[in-house]
Amino acid sequence: MSFDYDLFVIGGGSGGVRAARIAAGYGARVALAEEYRMGGTCVIRGCVPKKLMVFASSFPAAMTEARAYGWDAQIGAFDWTAFRAKLDAELDRLEKIYRAGQNGAGVTVFDQRATVAGPHEIRLADGTEVSAKHILVATGGRPFVPEFEGAEHVMTSNEIFKMEALPKRILIVGGGYIACEFACVFEGLGVDVTLWNRSPLLRSFDLECRDLIVDKMAARGIDIHTNCIVHRIEKTAAGLVVEAGDGRRETFDAVVYATGRVPNTEGLGLETAGVATARNGAVEVDAWSQTNVPSIYAVGDVTDRVNLTPVAIREGHAFADTVFGATPRQMEHDLIASAVFTRPEFGTCGMTEEEACKRGGVEIYVSTFRPMRSAFAGADDRVLMKLIVCTETRRVLGCHIVAPEAGEMIQLAAIAMKMGATKEQFDATCAVHPTMAEELVTMRNPTRHG
Structure with missing residues (x-):
């Protein structure tokens, strides 16, 4: 059977672009579709912009320390507009690098959504259908926001880097590492931060370490409340009025939900090809990243194995080496720092x-x-x-x-x-x-x- 491509990758994030580039390097005819921006969550609205915000938030503490060391150091107000403009420019630069990597490797890039239409078939948003000997699903994850009254008023990590202005008072809902990181970032930027979660913070990590981190977060002024669940949010002239199930009622300028992420498989058409998925939508794969449909593979957060960017990159590389490089290799998921x-x-x-x-x-x-x-x-x-x-x-x-x-x-x-x-x-x-x-x-x- 003749196919349009040897490999079609759905998703232009870290795992997808690595797999596409390596496979193309082995001589495969490769295409990739990305519906948003090349680089995926990590580069565009995750690790990279977050780390730059971490750097930005560290300077007030550095100035305090500098004065203790004898420096006449002062710091003025933080200019969010200037920072965001520079951040946007940096993300544009990185996206161009990712796109250039695909073009340089000879990968055909479709800047539109793609869905699975069969074991070897892909349907693009413009209606075009193409075929591929192998399909790689690398669509990552997306923020999860539970259903409740007023949920439309909240932000997630997808929108946080696009705020027009820095809020004076912010509520962060969640207790994982993303919620805690953003709580520390906004506190460092001078925002009044409140953090609500239904259970203890950082509960999947070593408890002794977690307790030290949470104690220091509280000591820096982050108002932490556990056993606290948002019941409803109302938008008023004074701000967002948030009510918790325990009767707590407070007003904030912004509310950020960081209550976990889910595999981004909704509407992807996997059921059309008979691909097995877990209850949370994760694509089920074996140690070779292969699904129950032999022609379809998946790597990265969409598989919900170890949801870290370097893991997705290695999974994508191992897939390309195995399928196109005649070098069978599995990603080892133990001892990942x-x-x-x-x-x-x-x-x-x-x-x-x-x-x-x-x-x-x-x-x-x-x-x-x-x-x-x-x-x-x-x-x-x-x-x-x-x-x-x-x-x-x-x-x-x-x-x-x-x-x-x-x-x-x-x-x-x-x-x-x-x-x-x-x-x-x-x-x-x-x-x-x-x-x-x-x-x-x-x-x-x-x-x-x-």
């Missing part, structure tokens, strides 16, 4: 203490201290370093860091962990002094056992 860009920052890799204690036979090493830089400035910041070690194999099963630049540190620790490093190999590494990271190689005695 990640960072949460709260204040303080959090880096994590491997098991939490709670997970490790359930399996038993582990040692927990913990060091908490005031870092030299902030201690000199008179700040009450705390750093936490934690290692979780298997008593039998001595391998480091988990590493958790709450500290400035924790994301940078956890990346390097993850390399050693992926190589199977033991606690004794950590100990045999000479410390770099004076640094915060030296605590990772100087913790000699376990704090507790599990």
